Amino acid sequence: MSKPILRDSSGDQRVATEAPTSNVSTVARRPADVEMARVLGTTAFRMALDPSGAGIAHWKHEPLHDVVEPMSHHVIMAYNGAMQRMERRTGRSVSIGTFRPGVVTIIPDGSSSRWDIPKPVDVVQLYLPRQTLQRVSDEAGNASPIDLLERTAHPDAITSRLLLSASDVLEGNGALDTLFRQQLTELLATRLLVAHAGSSSTLQPVVGGLSPTTLRRAIERLRSDTDAxxxxxxxAADAGLSRFHFCRAFKESTGLSPQAWLRQHRLEQAMNMLRHTEAPIVEVAVALGYGSQTAFAAAFRRLTGETPTEWRRRAR
Known part of the structure; x- marks a missing residue:
């Protein structure tokens, strides 16, 4: 069995990853471990990279206010440590979330975004080559191209626990540790296909949750700017479920009730409008369906700790 390459304090040694198969250009992409070392400005607390191109790393880093550039791996992160709010900006879209145990963040290969994390972070990361994910999908009988969804502090206790358990086997090159990491990577890849894939999969959805197609339809309806x-x-009717069972299944799949999901979505829309337009606060409130500027301001402050005016001033 091949041994992984362990990162030493110099950070110089790196194993080559599998050749990419994505149609997206990969000329400027760095391996995930290299890009993370660059943007975090430190070396990993512990890291193991396997010849397959997959890797697991435990980082303890300071606050981050920088752009993570495109990488040649999918990067999946789970968190230790204290809760904290953060922002992730991709183009003109803003996602906010709360780092805490039980949530995961996914950076699909080739994507780039700016991160604003105000406090130190303790995080375990999985570096997953696209080929590994596709192979696991093929072996499960699903030959369709697979893309992971971008996630920001997304509730998923199963994936979080699996990934955090890997930090205990980054100490050496022992065969059992290597085997555990490889099997854990396969298991995590399967879990990602079930819960975080962007195309239809023949794998079974999370027990008790909505199927990927049904969840996608529900989210498209919630996001709609029309009179849907x-x-x-x-x-519930569109999903073919009772209202009770739809709410339970939606929360099982997303970690949020439909109402909480829509509230979060509208908050992200509000932040985009406040940052990128000169629209008065009252117009933002009306555009997002609030009955009054006062109701909008109160909802915004409950979620961010700031009024819309205060947030706009700071964000610009």
Whole structure:
């Protein structure tokens, strides 16, 4: 069995990753371990890279306010440590989240975003080559191209626990540790296909949750800027479930109730409008469906700790 390459304090040694198969250009992409060392400005607390191109790393880093450039791996992260709010900006889109145990963040290969994390972070990362994910998908009988969804502090206790358990086997080159990491990588890849893949999969969805197709339809309806009915009755009817079972299954799949998901989505829309337009606060409130500027300001402050005016001033 091949041994992984362990990162030493110099950070010079690196194993080559599998050749990419994505149609997206990979000329400027760095391996994930190299890009993380650059953007975090430190060396990993512990790291193991396997000849397959996969790797697991435990980082303890300071606050981050920088752009993570495109990488040649999917990067999946799970968190230790204290809770904290953060922002992730991709183009003109802003995602906010709370780092805490039980959530995961996914950076698909080739993507780039700016991160604003105000406090130190303790995080375990999986570096997953696209080929590994595709192979696991093929072996499960699903030959369609697979893309992972971008996630920011997304509730997924199963993936979080699996990934955090890997930090205990980064101490050496022992055969058992190597085997554990390889099997854990396979298991995590399977879990990602079930819960975080962007295309249809023949794998079974999370027990008790919505199927990927049904969840996608529900989210498209919730995101709609048209007059689509986003009532609980309409959402449940479209899924072929009772309102009770739809709410339970939606929360099982996303970690949020439909109402909380929509509130989070509208907050992200509000941040985009406040940052990138000169629209008065009252117009932002109306555009997002709030009955008054006061109601919008109160909801915004509950979620961010700031008024819309204060947040706009700081964000620019």
């Amino acid at each position: 009915d986003v009532s609980l009755t309409a959402l």
